[in-house]
Amino acid sequence: MNKSLTAKKLELVCPAGTPASLRAAVDAGADTVYLGFRDETNARNFPGLNFSRRELADGVAYAHDHNAKVLVAINTFPKAGDPEAWHQAVRDAEACGADAVILADIGLLAYTVEHHPKLRRHLSVQASASNKEAIRFYAREFDVKRVVLPRVLTVEEIAALNDNIPVETEVFVFGGLCVMAEGRCSLSSYVTGQSPNMNGVCSPASHVRYEEVGDQLVSKLGEFTINSFGEDEAAGYPTLCKGRFSVEGSVSYLFEDPTSLNAITMLDALMKAGVTALKIEGRQRGRAYVTQVVSAFRQAVDAASRGEAMPDLDMSLLTEGGQDTTGAYQKTWR
Amino acid sequence: MAARSKSAEKLSPLKVATFLMRPLSLMPLAPLQPLLAAALAVMRRQHPAVFERLDELGEPLFVIDPIDLPFIFAMRPAGLRPSLLAQREIDTDQATAIIRGPLPMLIDLLEGRLDGDALFFSRELSVEGDTEAVLVLRNAVDSDEINLFEDVLAILGPLAGPLRFAAEARNAVVTGWNAAR
Numbered sequence A: 001m002n003k004s005l006t007a008k009k010l011e012l013v014c015p016a017g018t019p020a021s022l023r024a025a026v027d028a029g030a031d032t033v034y035l036g037f038r039d040e041t042n043a044r045n046f047p048g049l050n051f052s053r054r055e056l057a058d059g060v061a062y063a064h065d066h067n068a069k070v071l072v073a074i075n076t077f078p079k080a081g082d083p084e085a086w087h088q089a090v091r092d093a094e095a096c097g098a099d100a101v102i103l104a105d106i107g108l109l110a111y112t113v114e115h116h117p118k119l120r121r122h123l124s125v126q127a128s129a130s131n132k133e134a135i136r137f138y139a140r141e142f143d144v145k146r147v148v149l150p151r152v153l154t155v156e157e158i159a160a161l162n163d164n165i166p167v168e169t170e171v172f173v174f175g176g177l178c179v180m181a182e183g184r185c186s187l188s189s190y191v192t193g194q195s196p197n198m199n200g201v202c203s204p205a206s207h208v209r210y211e212e213v214g215d216q217l218v219s220k221l222g223e224f225t226i227n228s229f230g231e232d233e234a235a236g237y238p239t240l241c242k243g244r245f246s247v248e249g250s251v252s253y254l255f256e257d258p259t260s261l262n263a264i265t266m267l268d269a270l271m272k273a274g275v276t277a278l279k280i281e282g283r284q285r286g287r288a289y290v291t292q293v294v295s296a297f298r299q300a301v302d303a304a305s306r307g308e309a310m311p312d313l314d315m316s317l318l319t320e321g322g323q324d325t326t327g328a329y330q331k332t333w334r
Numbered sequence B: 001m002a003a004r005s006k007s008a009e010k011l012s013p014l015k016v017a018t019f020l021m022r023p024l025s026l027m028p029l030a031p032l033q034p035l036l037a038a039a040l041a042v043m044r045r046q047h048p049a050v051f052e053r054l055d056e057l058g059e060p061l062f063v064i065d066p067i068d069l070p071f072i073f074a075m076r077p078a079g080l081r082p083s084l085l086a087q088r089e090i091d092t093d094q095a096t097a098i099i100r101g102p103l104p105m106l107i108d109l110l111e112g113r114l115d116g117d118a119l120f121f122s123r124e125l126s127v128e129g130d131t132e133a134v135l136v137l138r139n140a141v142d143s144d145e146i147n148l149f150e151d152v153l154a155i156l157g158p159l160a161g162p163l164r165f166a167a168e169a170r171n172a173v174v175t176g177w178n179a180a181r
């Protein structure tokens, strides 16, 4: 089952929150673009973001004209008793010519297998399938062709998984970092009543306030102060997992600092671990981010496939808090 | 950021316009108003999808505060009576949100050359008020390739050709001059 024996060039899977970002990603060298509809059927349901059906059809045409693929994320969990919007999203994705859908819910996977058997299925990171038994289950029952791995595995663990599963793996290499197991984090839900799992948003903007208090930039989520940044300090998103809290008199980041994942130095190791595709996070980011990050990774992937040294590519100014990390790939948990 | 320094190197016609606008601190703003109204009308015509994304906001009032200019822009991009006005002051309590930063940076943001989140992380861009409305505005503006210079040229009709030629010639000179340094 080890696909690493015939290591192919890594596929670059890039985010698009808008039609202009899709074109930017394709023009910058994306092999594949992933996106979502303008509703709660996907895990980046941000205000003003995402695609209408018409925009998706146009985007697919643009991508296909440039030999790129389009994946549609329908990766939230359908509302109990009312899955129609999710079923409609699968129908429309196929009708618009999408190359695959990215799904998390087993009910939606079953619906897609039954009603749209020819539509290729990828397993979303939101399903949080991180062991061979879970992945084999999804492959056997729903014929998923690819699984997007949660950001909690080391490279060695990914290599071991690839030796024991019959499907492709896709891993995150850049962007926002969920430090909890995806699909299972309830921090945002606890504070705002909305979660990435059900509503497609973590720490929704409707609950966020930024206030200038003296020299400090204070970020608040609902009733909670998440952080207070000094004048010369880089700011971050007001997500609870990256909040700075006062515990027993000392102030610190409890789970994770404001930081972004950047595994650009690890492409060779990921290729050797049998990974098929690299995913860049950031559908909610602007097209300037898409252009810069996709261009950098295009160069890096091409260099890795030729066995060349990694080009020196600085993306620190695009990262949250101005910092980056290789995350769990080189695990050093506190 | 790479894109930022790249855009900073190139002396675009808009950056020239920024310098030209500085003397406005001494002049009345009234002559500017018809130009701004025309610019908004052209943008609405050229980029309908951008404004369609703003519809969900009702009638928001965005205060755009270029910190290097002596006035602010009061923008109501959606609703029945869209408007864009230059004002010396405004009651900020009326504003849905206030967006503050240097004008060249705000223009780069509008034209998609800079990433809003990155500018926010680095504290070059500041935002006050309704964060959700700001996000809708940012995402809407980013959903299409806006080129303010080309859009503004569209207002000028037959005058656009010579002006574009002059701007391109100027850019060629500036690029050559930068390369020679």
Ligand code: SF4
Binding pocket: A177, A178, A179, A180, A185, A186, A187, A188, A196, A202, A203, A239, A240, A241, A242
């Ligand atoms: S709180 Fe943090 S870990 Fe949880 S969903 Fe949000 S970003 Fe991910």
